[in-house]
Amino acid sequence: MARGPPRPARPLGGAARPGRPGEAVWRALLDSLLADWPVEEEGACRMYLTRGSGQDRPPTALAVLAPVPAETIRQRAEGISVVSLGLGVPADFRAAAPWLLGGAKTLSYAVNMAALRHAHRLGADDVVFTSLEGRLLEAPTATVVWASGGTLHTPPLETGILAGTTMARLFARAADDGWPTSVTPGTVDELHAADAVWLLSGVRGAATVHTLDGVRRGDGGLSARVQDLLCR
Amino acid sequence: MARGPPRPARPLGGAARPGRPGEAVWRALLDSLLADWPVEEEGACRMYLTRGSGQDRPPTALAVLAPVPAETIRQRAEGISVVSLGLGVPADFRAAAPWLLGGAKTLSYAVNMAALRHAHRLGADDVVFTSLEGRLLEAPTATVVWASGGTLHTPPLETGILAGTTMARLFARAADDGWPTSVTPGTVDELHAADAVWLLSGVRGAATVHTLDGVRRGDGGLSARVQDLLCR
Numbered sequence: 001m002a003r004g005p006p007r008p009a010r011p012l013g014g015a016a017r018p019g020r021p022g023e024a025v026w027r028a029l030l031d032s033l034l035a036d037w038p039v040e041e042e043g044a045c046r047m048y049l050t051r052g053s054g055q056d057r058p059p060t061a062l063a064v065l066a067p068v069p070a071e072t073i074r075q076r077a078e079g080i081s082v083v084s085l086g087l088g089v090p091a092d093f094r095a096a097a098p099w100l101l102g103g104a105k106t107l108s109y110a111v112n113m114a115a116l117r118h119a120h121r122l123g124a125d126d127v128v129f130t131s132l133e134g135r136l137l138e139a140p141t142a143t144v145v146w147a148s149g150g151t152l153h154t155p156p157l158e159t160g161i162l163a164g165t166t167m168a169r170l171f172a173r174a175a176d177d178g179w180p181t182s183v184t185p186g187t188v189d190e191l192h193a194a195d196a197v198w199l200l201s202g203v204r205g206a207a208t209v210h211t212l213d214g215v216r217r218g219d220g221g222l223s224a225r226v227q228d229l230l231c232r
Numbered sequence: 233m234a235r236g237p238p239r240p241a242r243p244l245g246g247a248a249r250p251g252r253p254g255e256a257v258w259r260a261l262l263d264s265l266l267a268d269w270p271v272e273e274e275g276a277c278r279m280y281l282t283r284g285s286g287q288d289r290p291p292t293a294l295a296v297l298a299p300v301p302a303e304t305i306r307q308r309a310e311g312i313s314v315v316s317l318g319l320g321v322p323a324d325f326r327a328a329a330p331w332l333l334g335g336a337k338t339l340s341y342a343v344n345m346a347a348l349r350h351a352h353r354l355g356a357d358d359v360v361f362t363s364l365e366g367r368l369l370e371a372p373t374a375t376v377v378w379a380s381g382g383t384l385h386t387p388p389l390e391t392g393i394l395a396g397t398t399m400a401r402l403f404a405r406a407a408d409d410g411w412p413t414s415v416t417p418g419t420v421d422e423l424h425a426a427d428a429v430w431l432l433s434g435v436r437g438a439a440t441v442h443t444l445d446g447v448r449r450g451d452g453g454l455s456a457r458v459q460d461l462l463c464r
Contacts, residue, residue, distance in 0.1 A: 086325070086329060088332060093364075097318060099317055099346045099347040099349075099350040099359075100346075101342055101346050110333055110341075111332055111333055114332075114333050132325075132364070
């Protein structure tokens with residue numbers, strides 16, 4: 001999958017607010033990074049906006065461009081083995097418990113990384129978190145999407161998961177392409193029964209789940225269409 | 233409560249391991265910090281040991297001495313208002329789910345800080361986390377201790393909470409002093425019914441809970457004895 005530098009999840013610079021750099025600042029920053037970047041190498045760019053270094057100091061805009069790790073490219077091409085791990089929380093609990101920071105990216109970094117390390121010890125590449133009742137939530141840094149009955153499915157945000165921007169892009173383009181989409185509470189059993197399962201994230205894109213809790217599974221030939229939609 | 237610099241939770245330098253600084257290194261580091269410290273000001277010292285700056289580089293020992301915040305001293309002297317917040321996880325779940333990092337200090341920093349901000353919005357100083365069934369767990373940076381029936385109580389570690397070193401010191405000295413101690417599963421209702429409730433942590437010491445979920449409560453005159461035991 002050849003791709004240019006990833007598109008930002010939101011318009012560059014966000015809403016116009018005092019002190020925030022506008023799109024021109026971000027574009028200039030990216031142009032300076034890309035000037036020396038080898039055209040044949042895939043890079044991932046992360047853009048940061050700080051609160052500024054002190055009182056009345058403007059925010060600092062920062063962009064870091066780095067090669068996409070070989071392991072990420074391998075997982076995108078060959079698919080991934082995933083284990084389901086319980087998060088221990090009822091599916092409807094986090095929506096009413098803002099102090100648990102459900103949906104706040106990177107803030108549960110330590111637990112996310114510990115879950116990935118646990119998966120690696122089990123010989124798997126990634127994790128699907130489940131609620132206390134066994135409802136599907138999300139992966140540590142990706143959104144769960146599955147195909148069944150001719151429809152693309154993803155779990156509801158009310159479970160406290162992050163609103164995945166890559167999933168949103170896929171669903172918008174699938175709908176334009178005549179592929180129905182649905183926000184669906186699901187279980188690990190429903191993933192086992194699905195035609196295909198993917199973990200979606202910005203840099204890796206759609207990683208096909210070829211093994212779930214040790215059980216091999218297919219993708220019904222649907223991964224090519226998903227990856228094509230994401231590349232449009 | 234006048235106290236010197238806090239004692240380390242474990243013997244300085246820990247177990248003798250290759251590359252780890254010994255007690256003499258830590259002592260010299262502390263002495264250099266204390267040389268210019270005003271004797272009338274209470275300070276808190278945090279000691280860090282890194283993994284080293286690279287392959288085959290020795291660990292770096294770091295100590296930071298800073299004044300104890302006035303708010304911490306106020307809370308120690310005047311007591312605190314606490315709200316109970318659900319962590320959403322069954323009391324026995326975290327012990328079998330190492331990826332949730334129960335008991336790993338600072339690793340759940342973001343949720344702990346979000347819970348404190350939530351408490352502040354409610355007009356409270358601190359939080360007691362409860363399990364999904366309403367069992368007592370811990371505070372974001374402190375251990376829950378309560379007195380009832382002539383005994384000091386604290387929740388079991390099997391709930392995934394941090395083993396509090398200040399609580400351990402209090403319990404050891406209380407036992408020596410003839411005050412029975414017990415590891416007891418408790419509920420918020422049992423805190424309401426208790427003779428006294430404290431949150432115990434290294435710098436603040438024993439903070440008396442004078443308000444729990446908006447309900448004023450006393451300490452049965454027991455806080456003086458707890459603070460005396462901690463100062464021994």
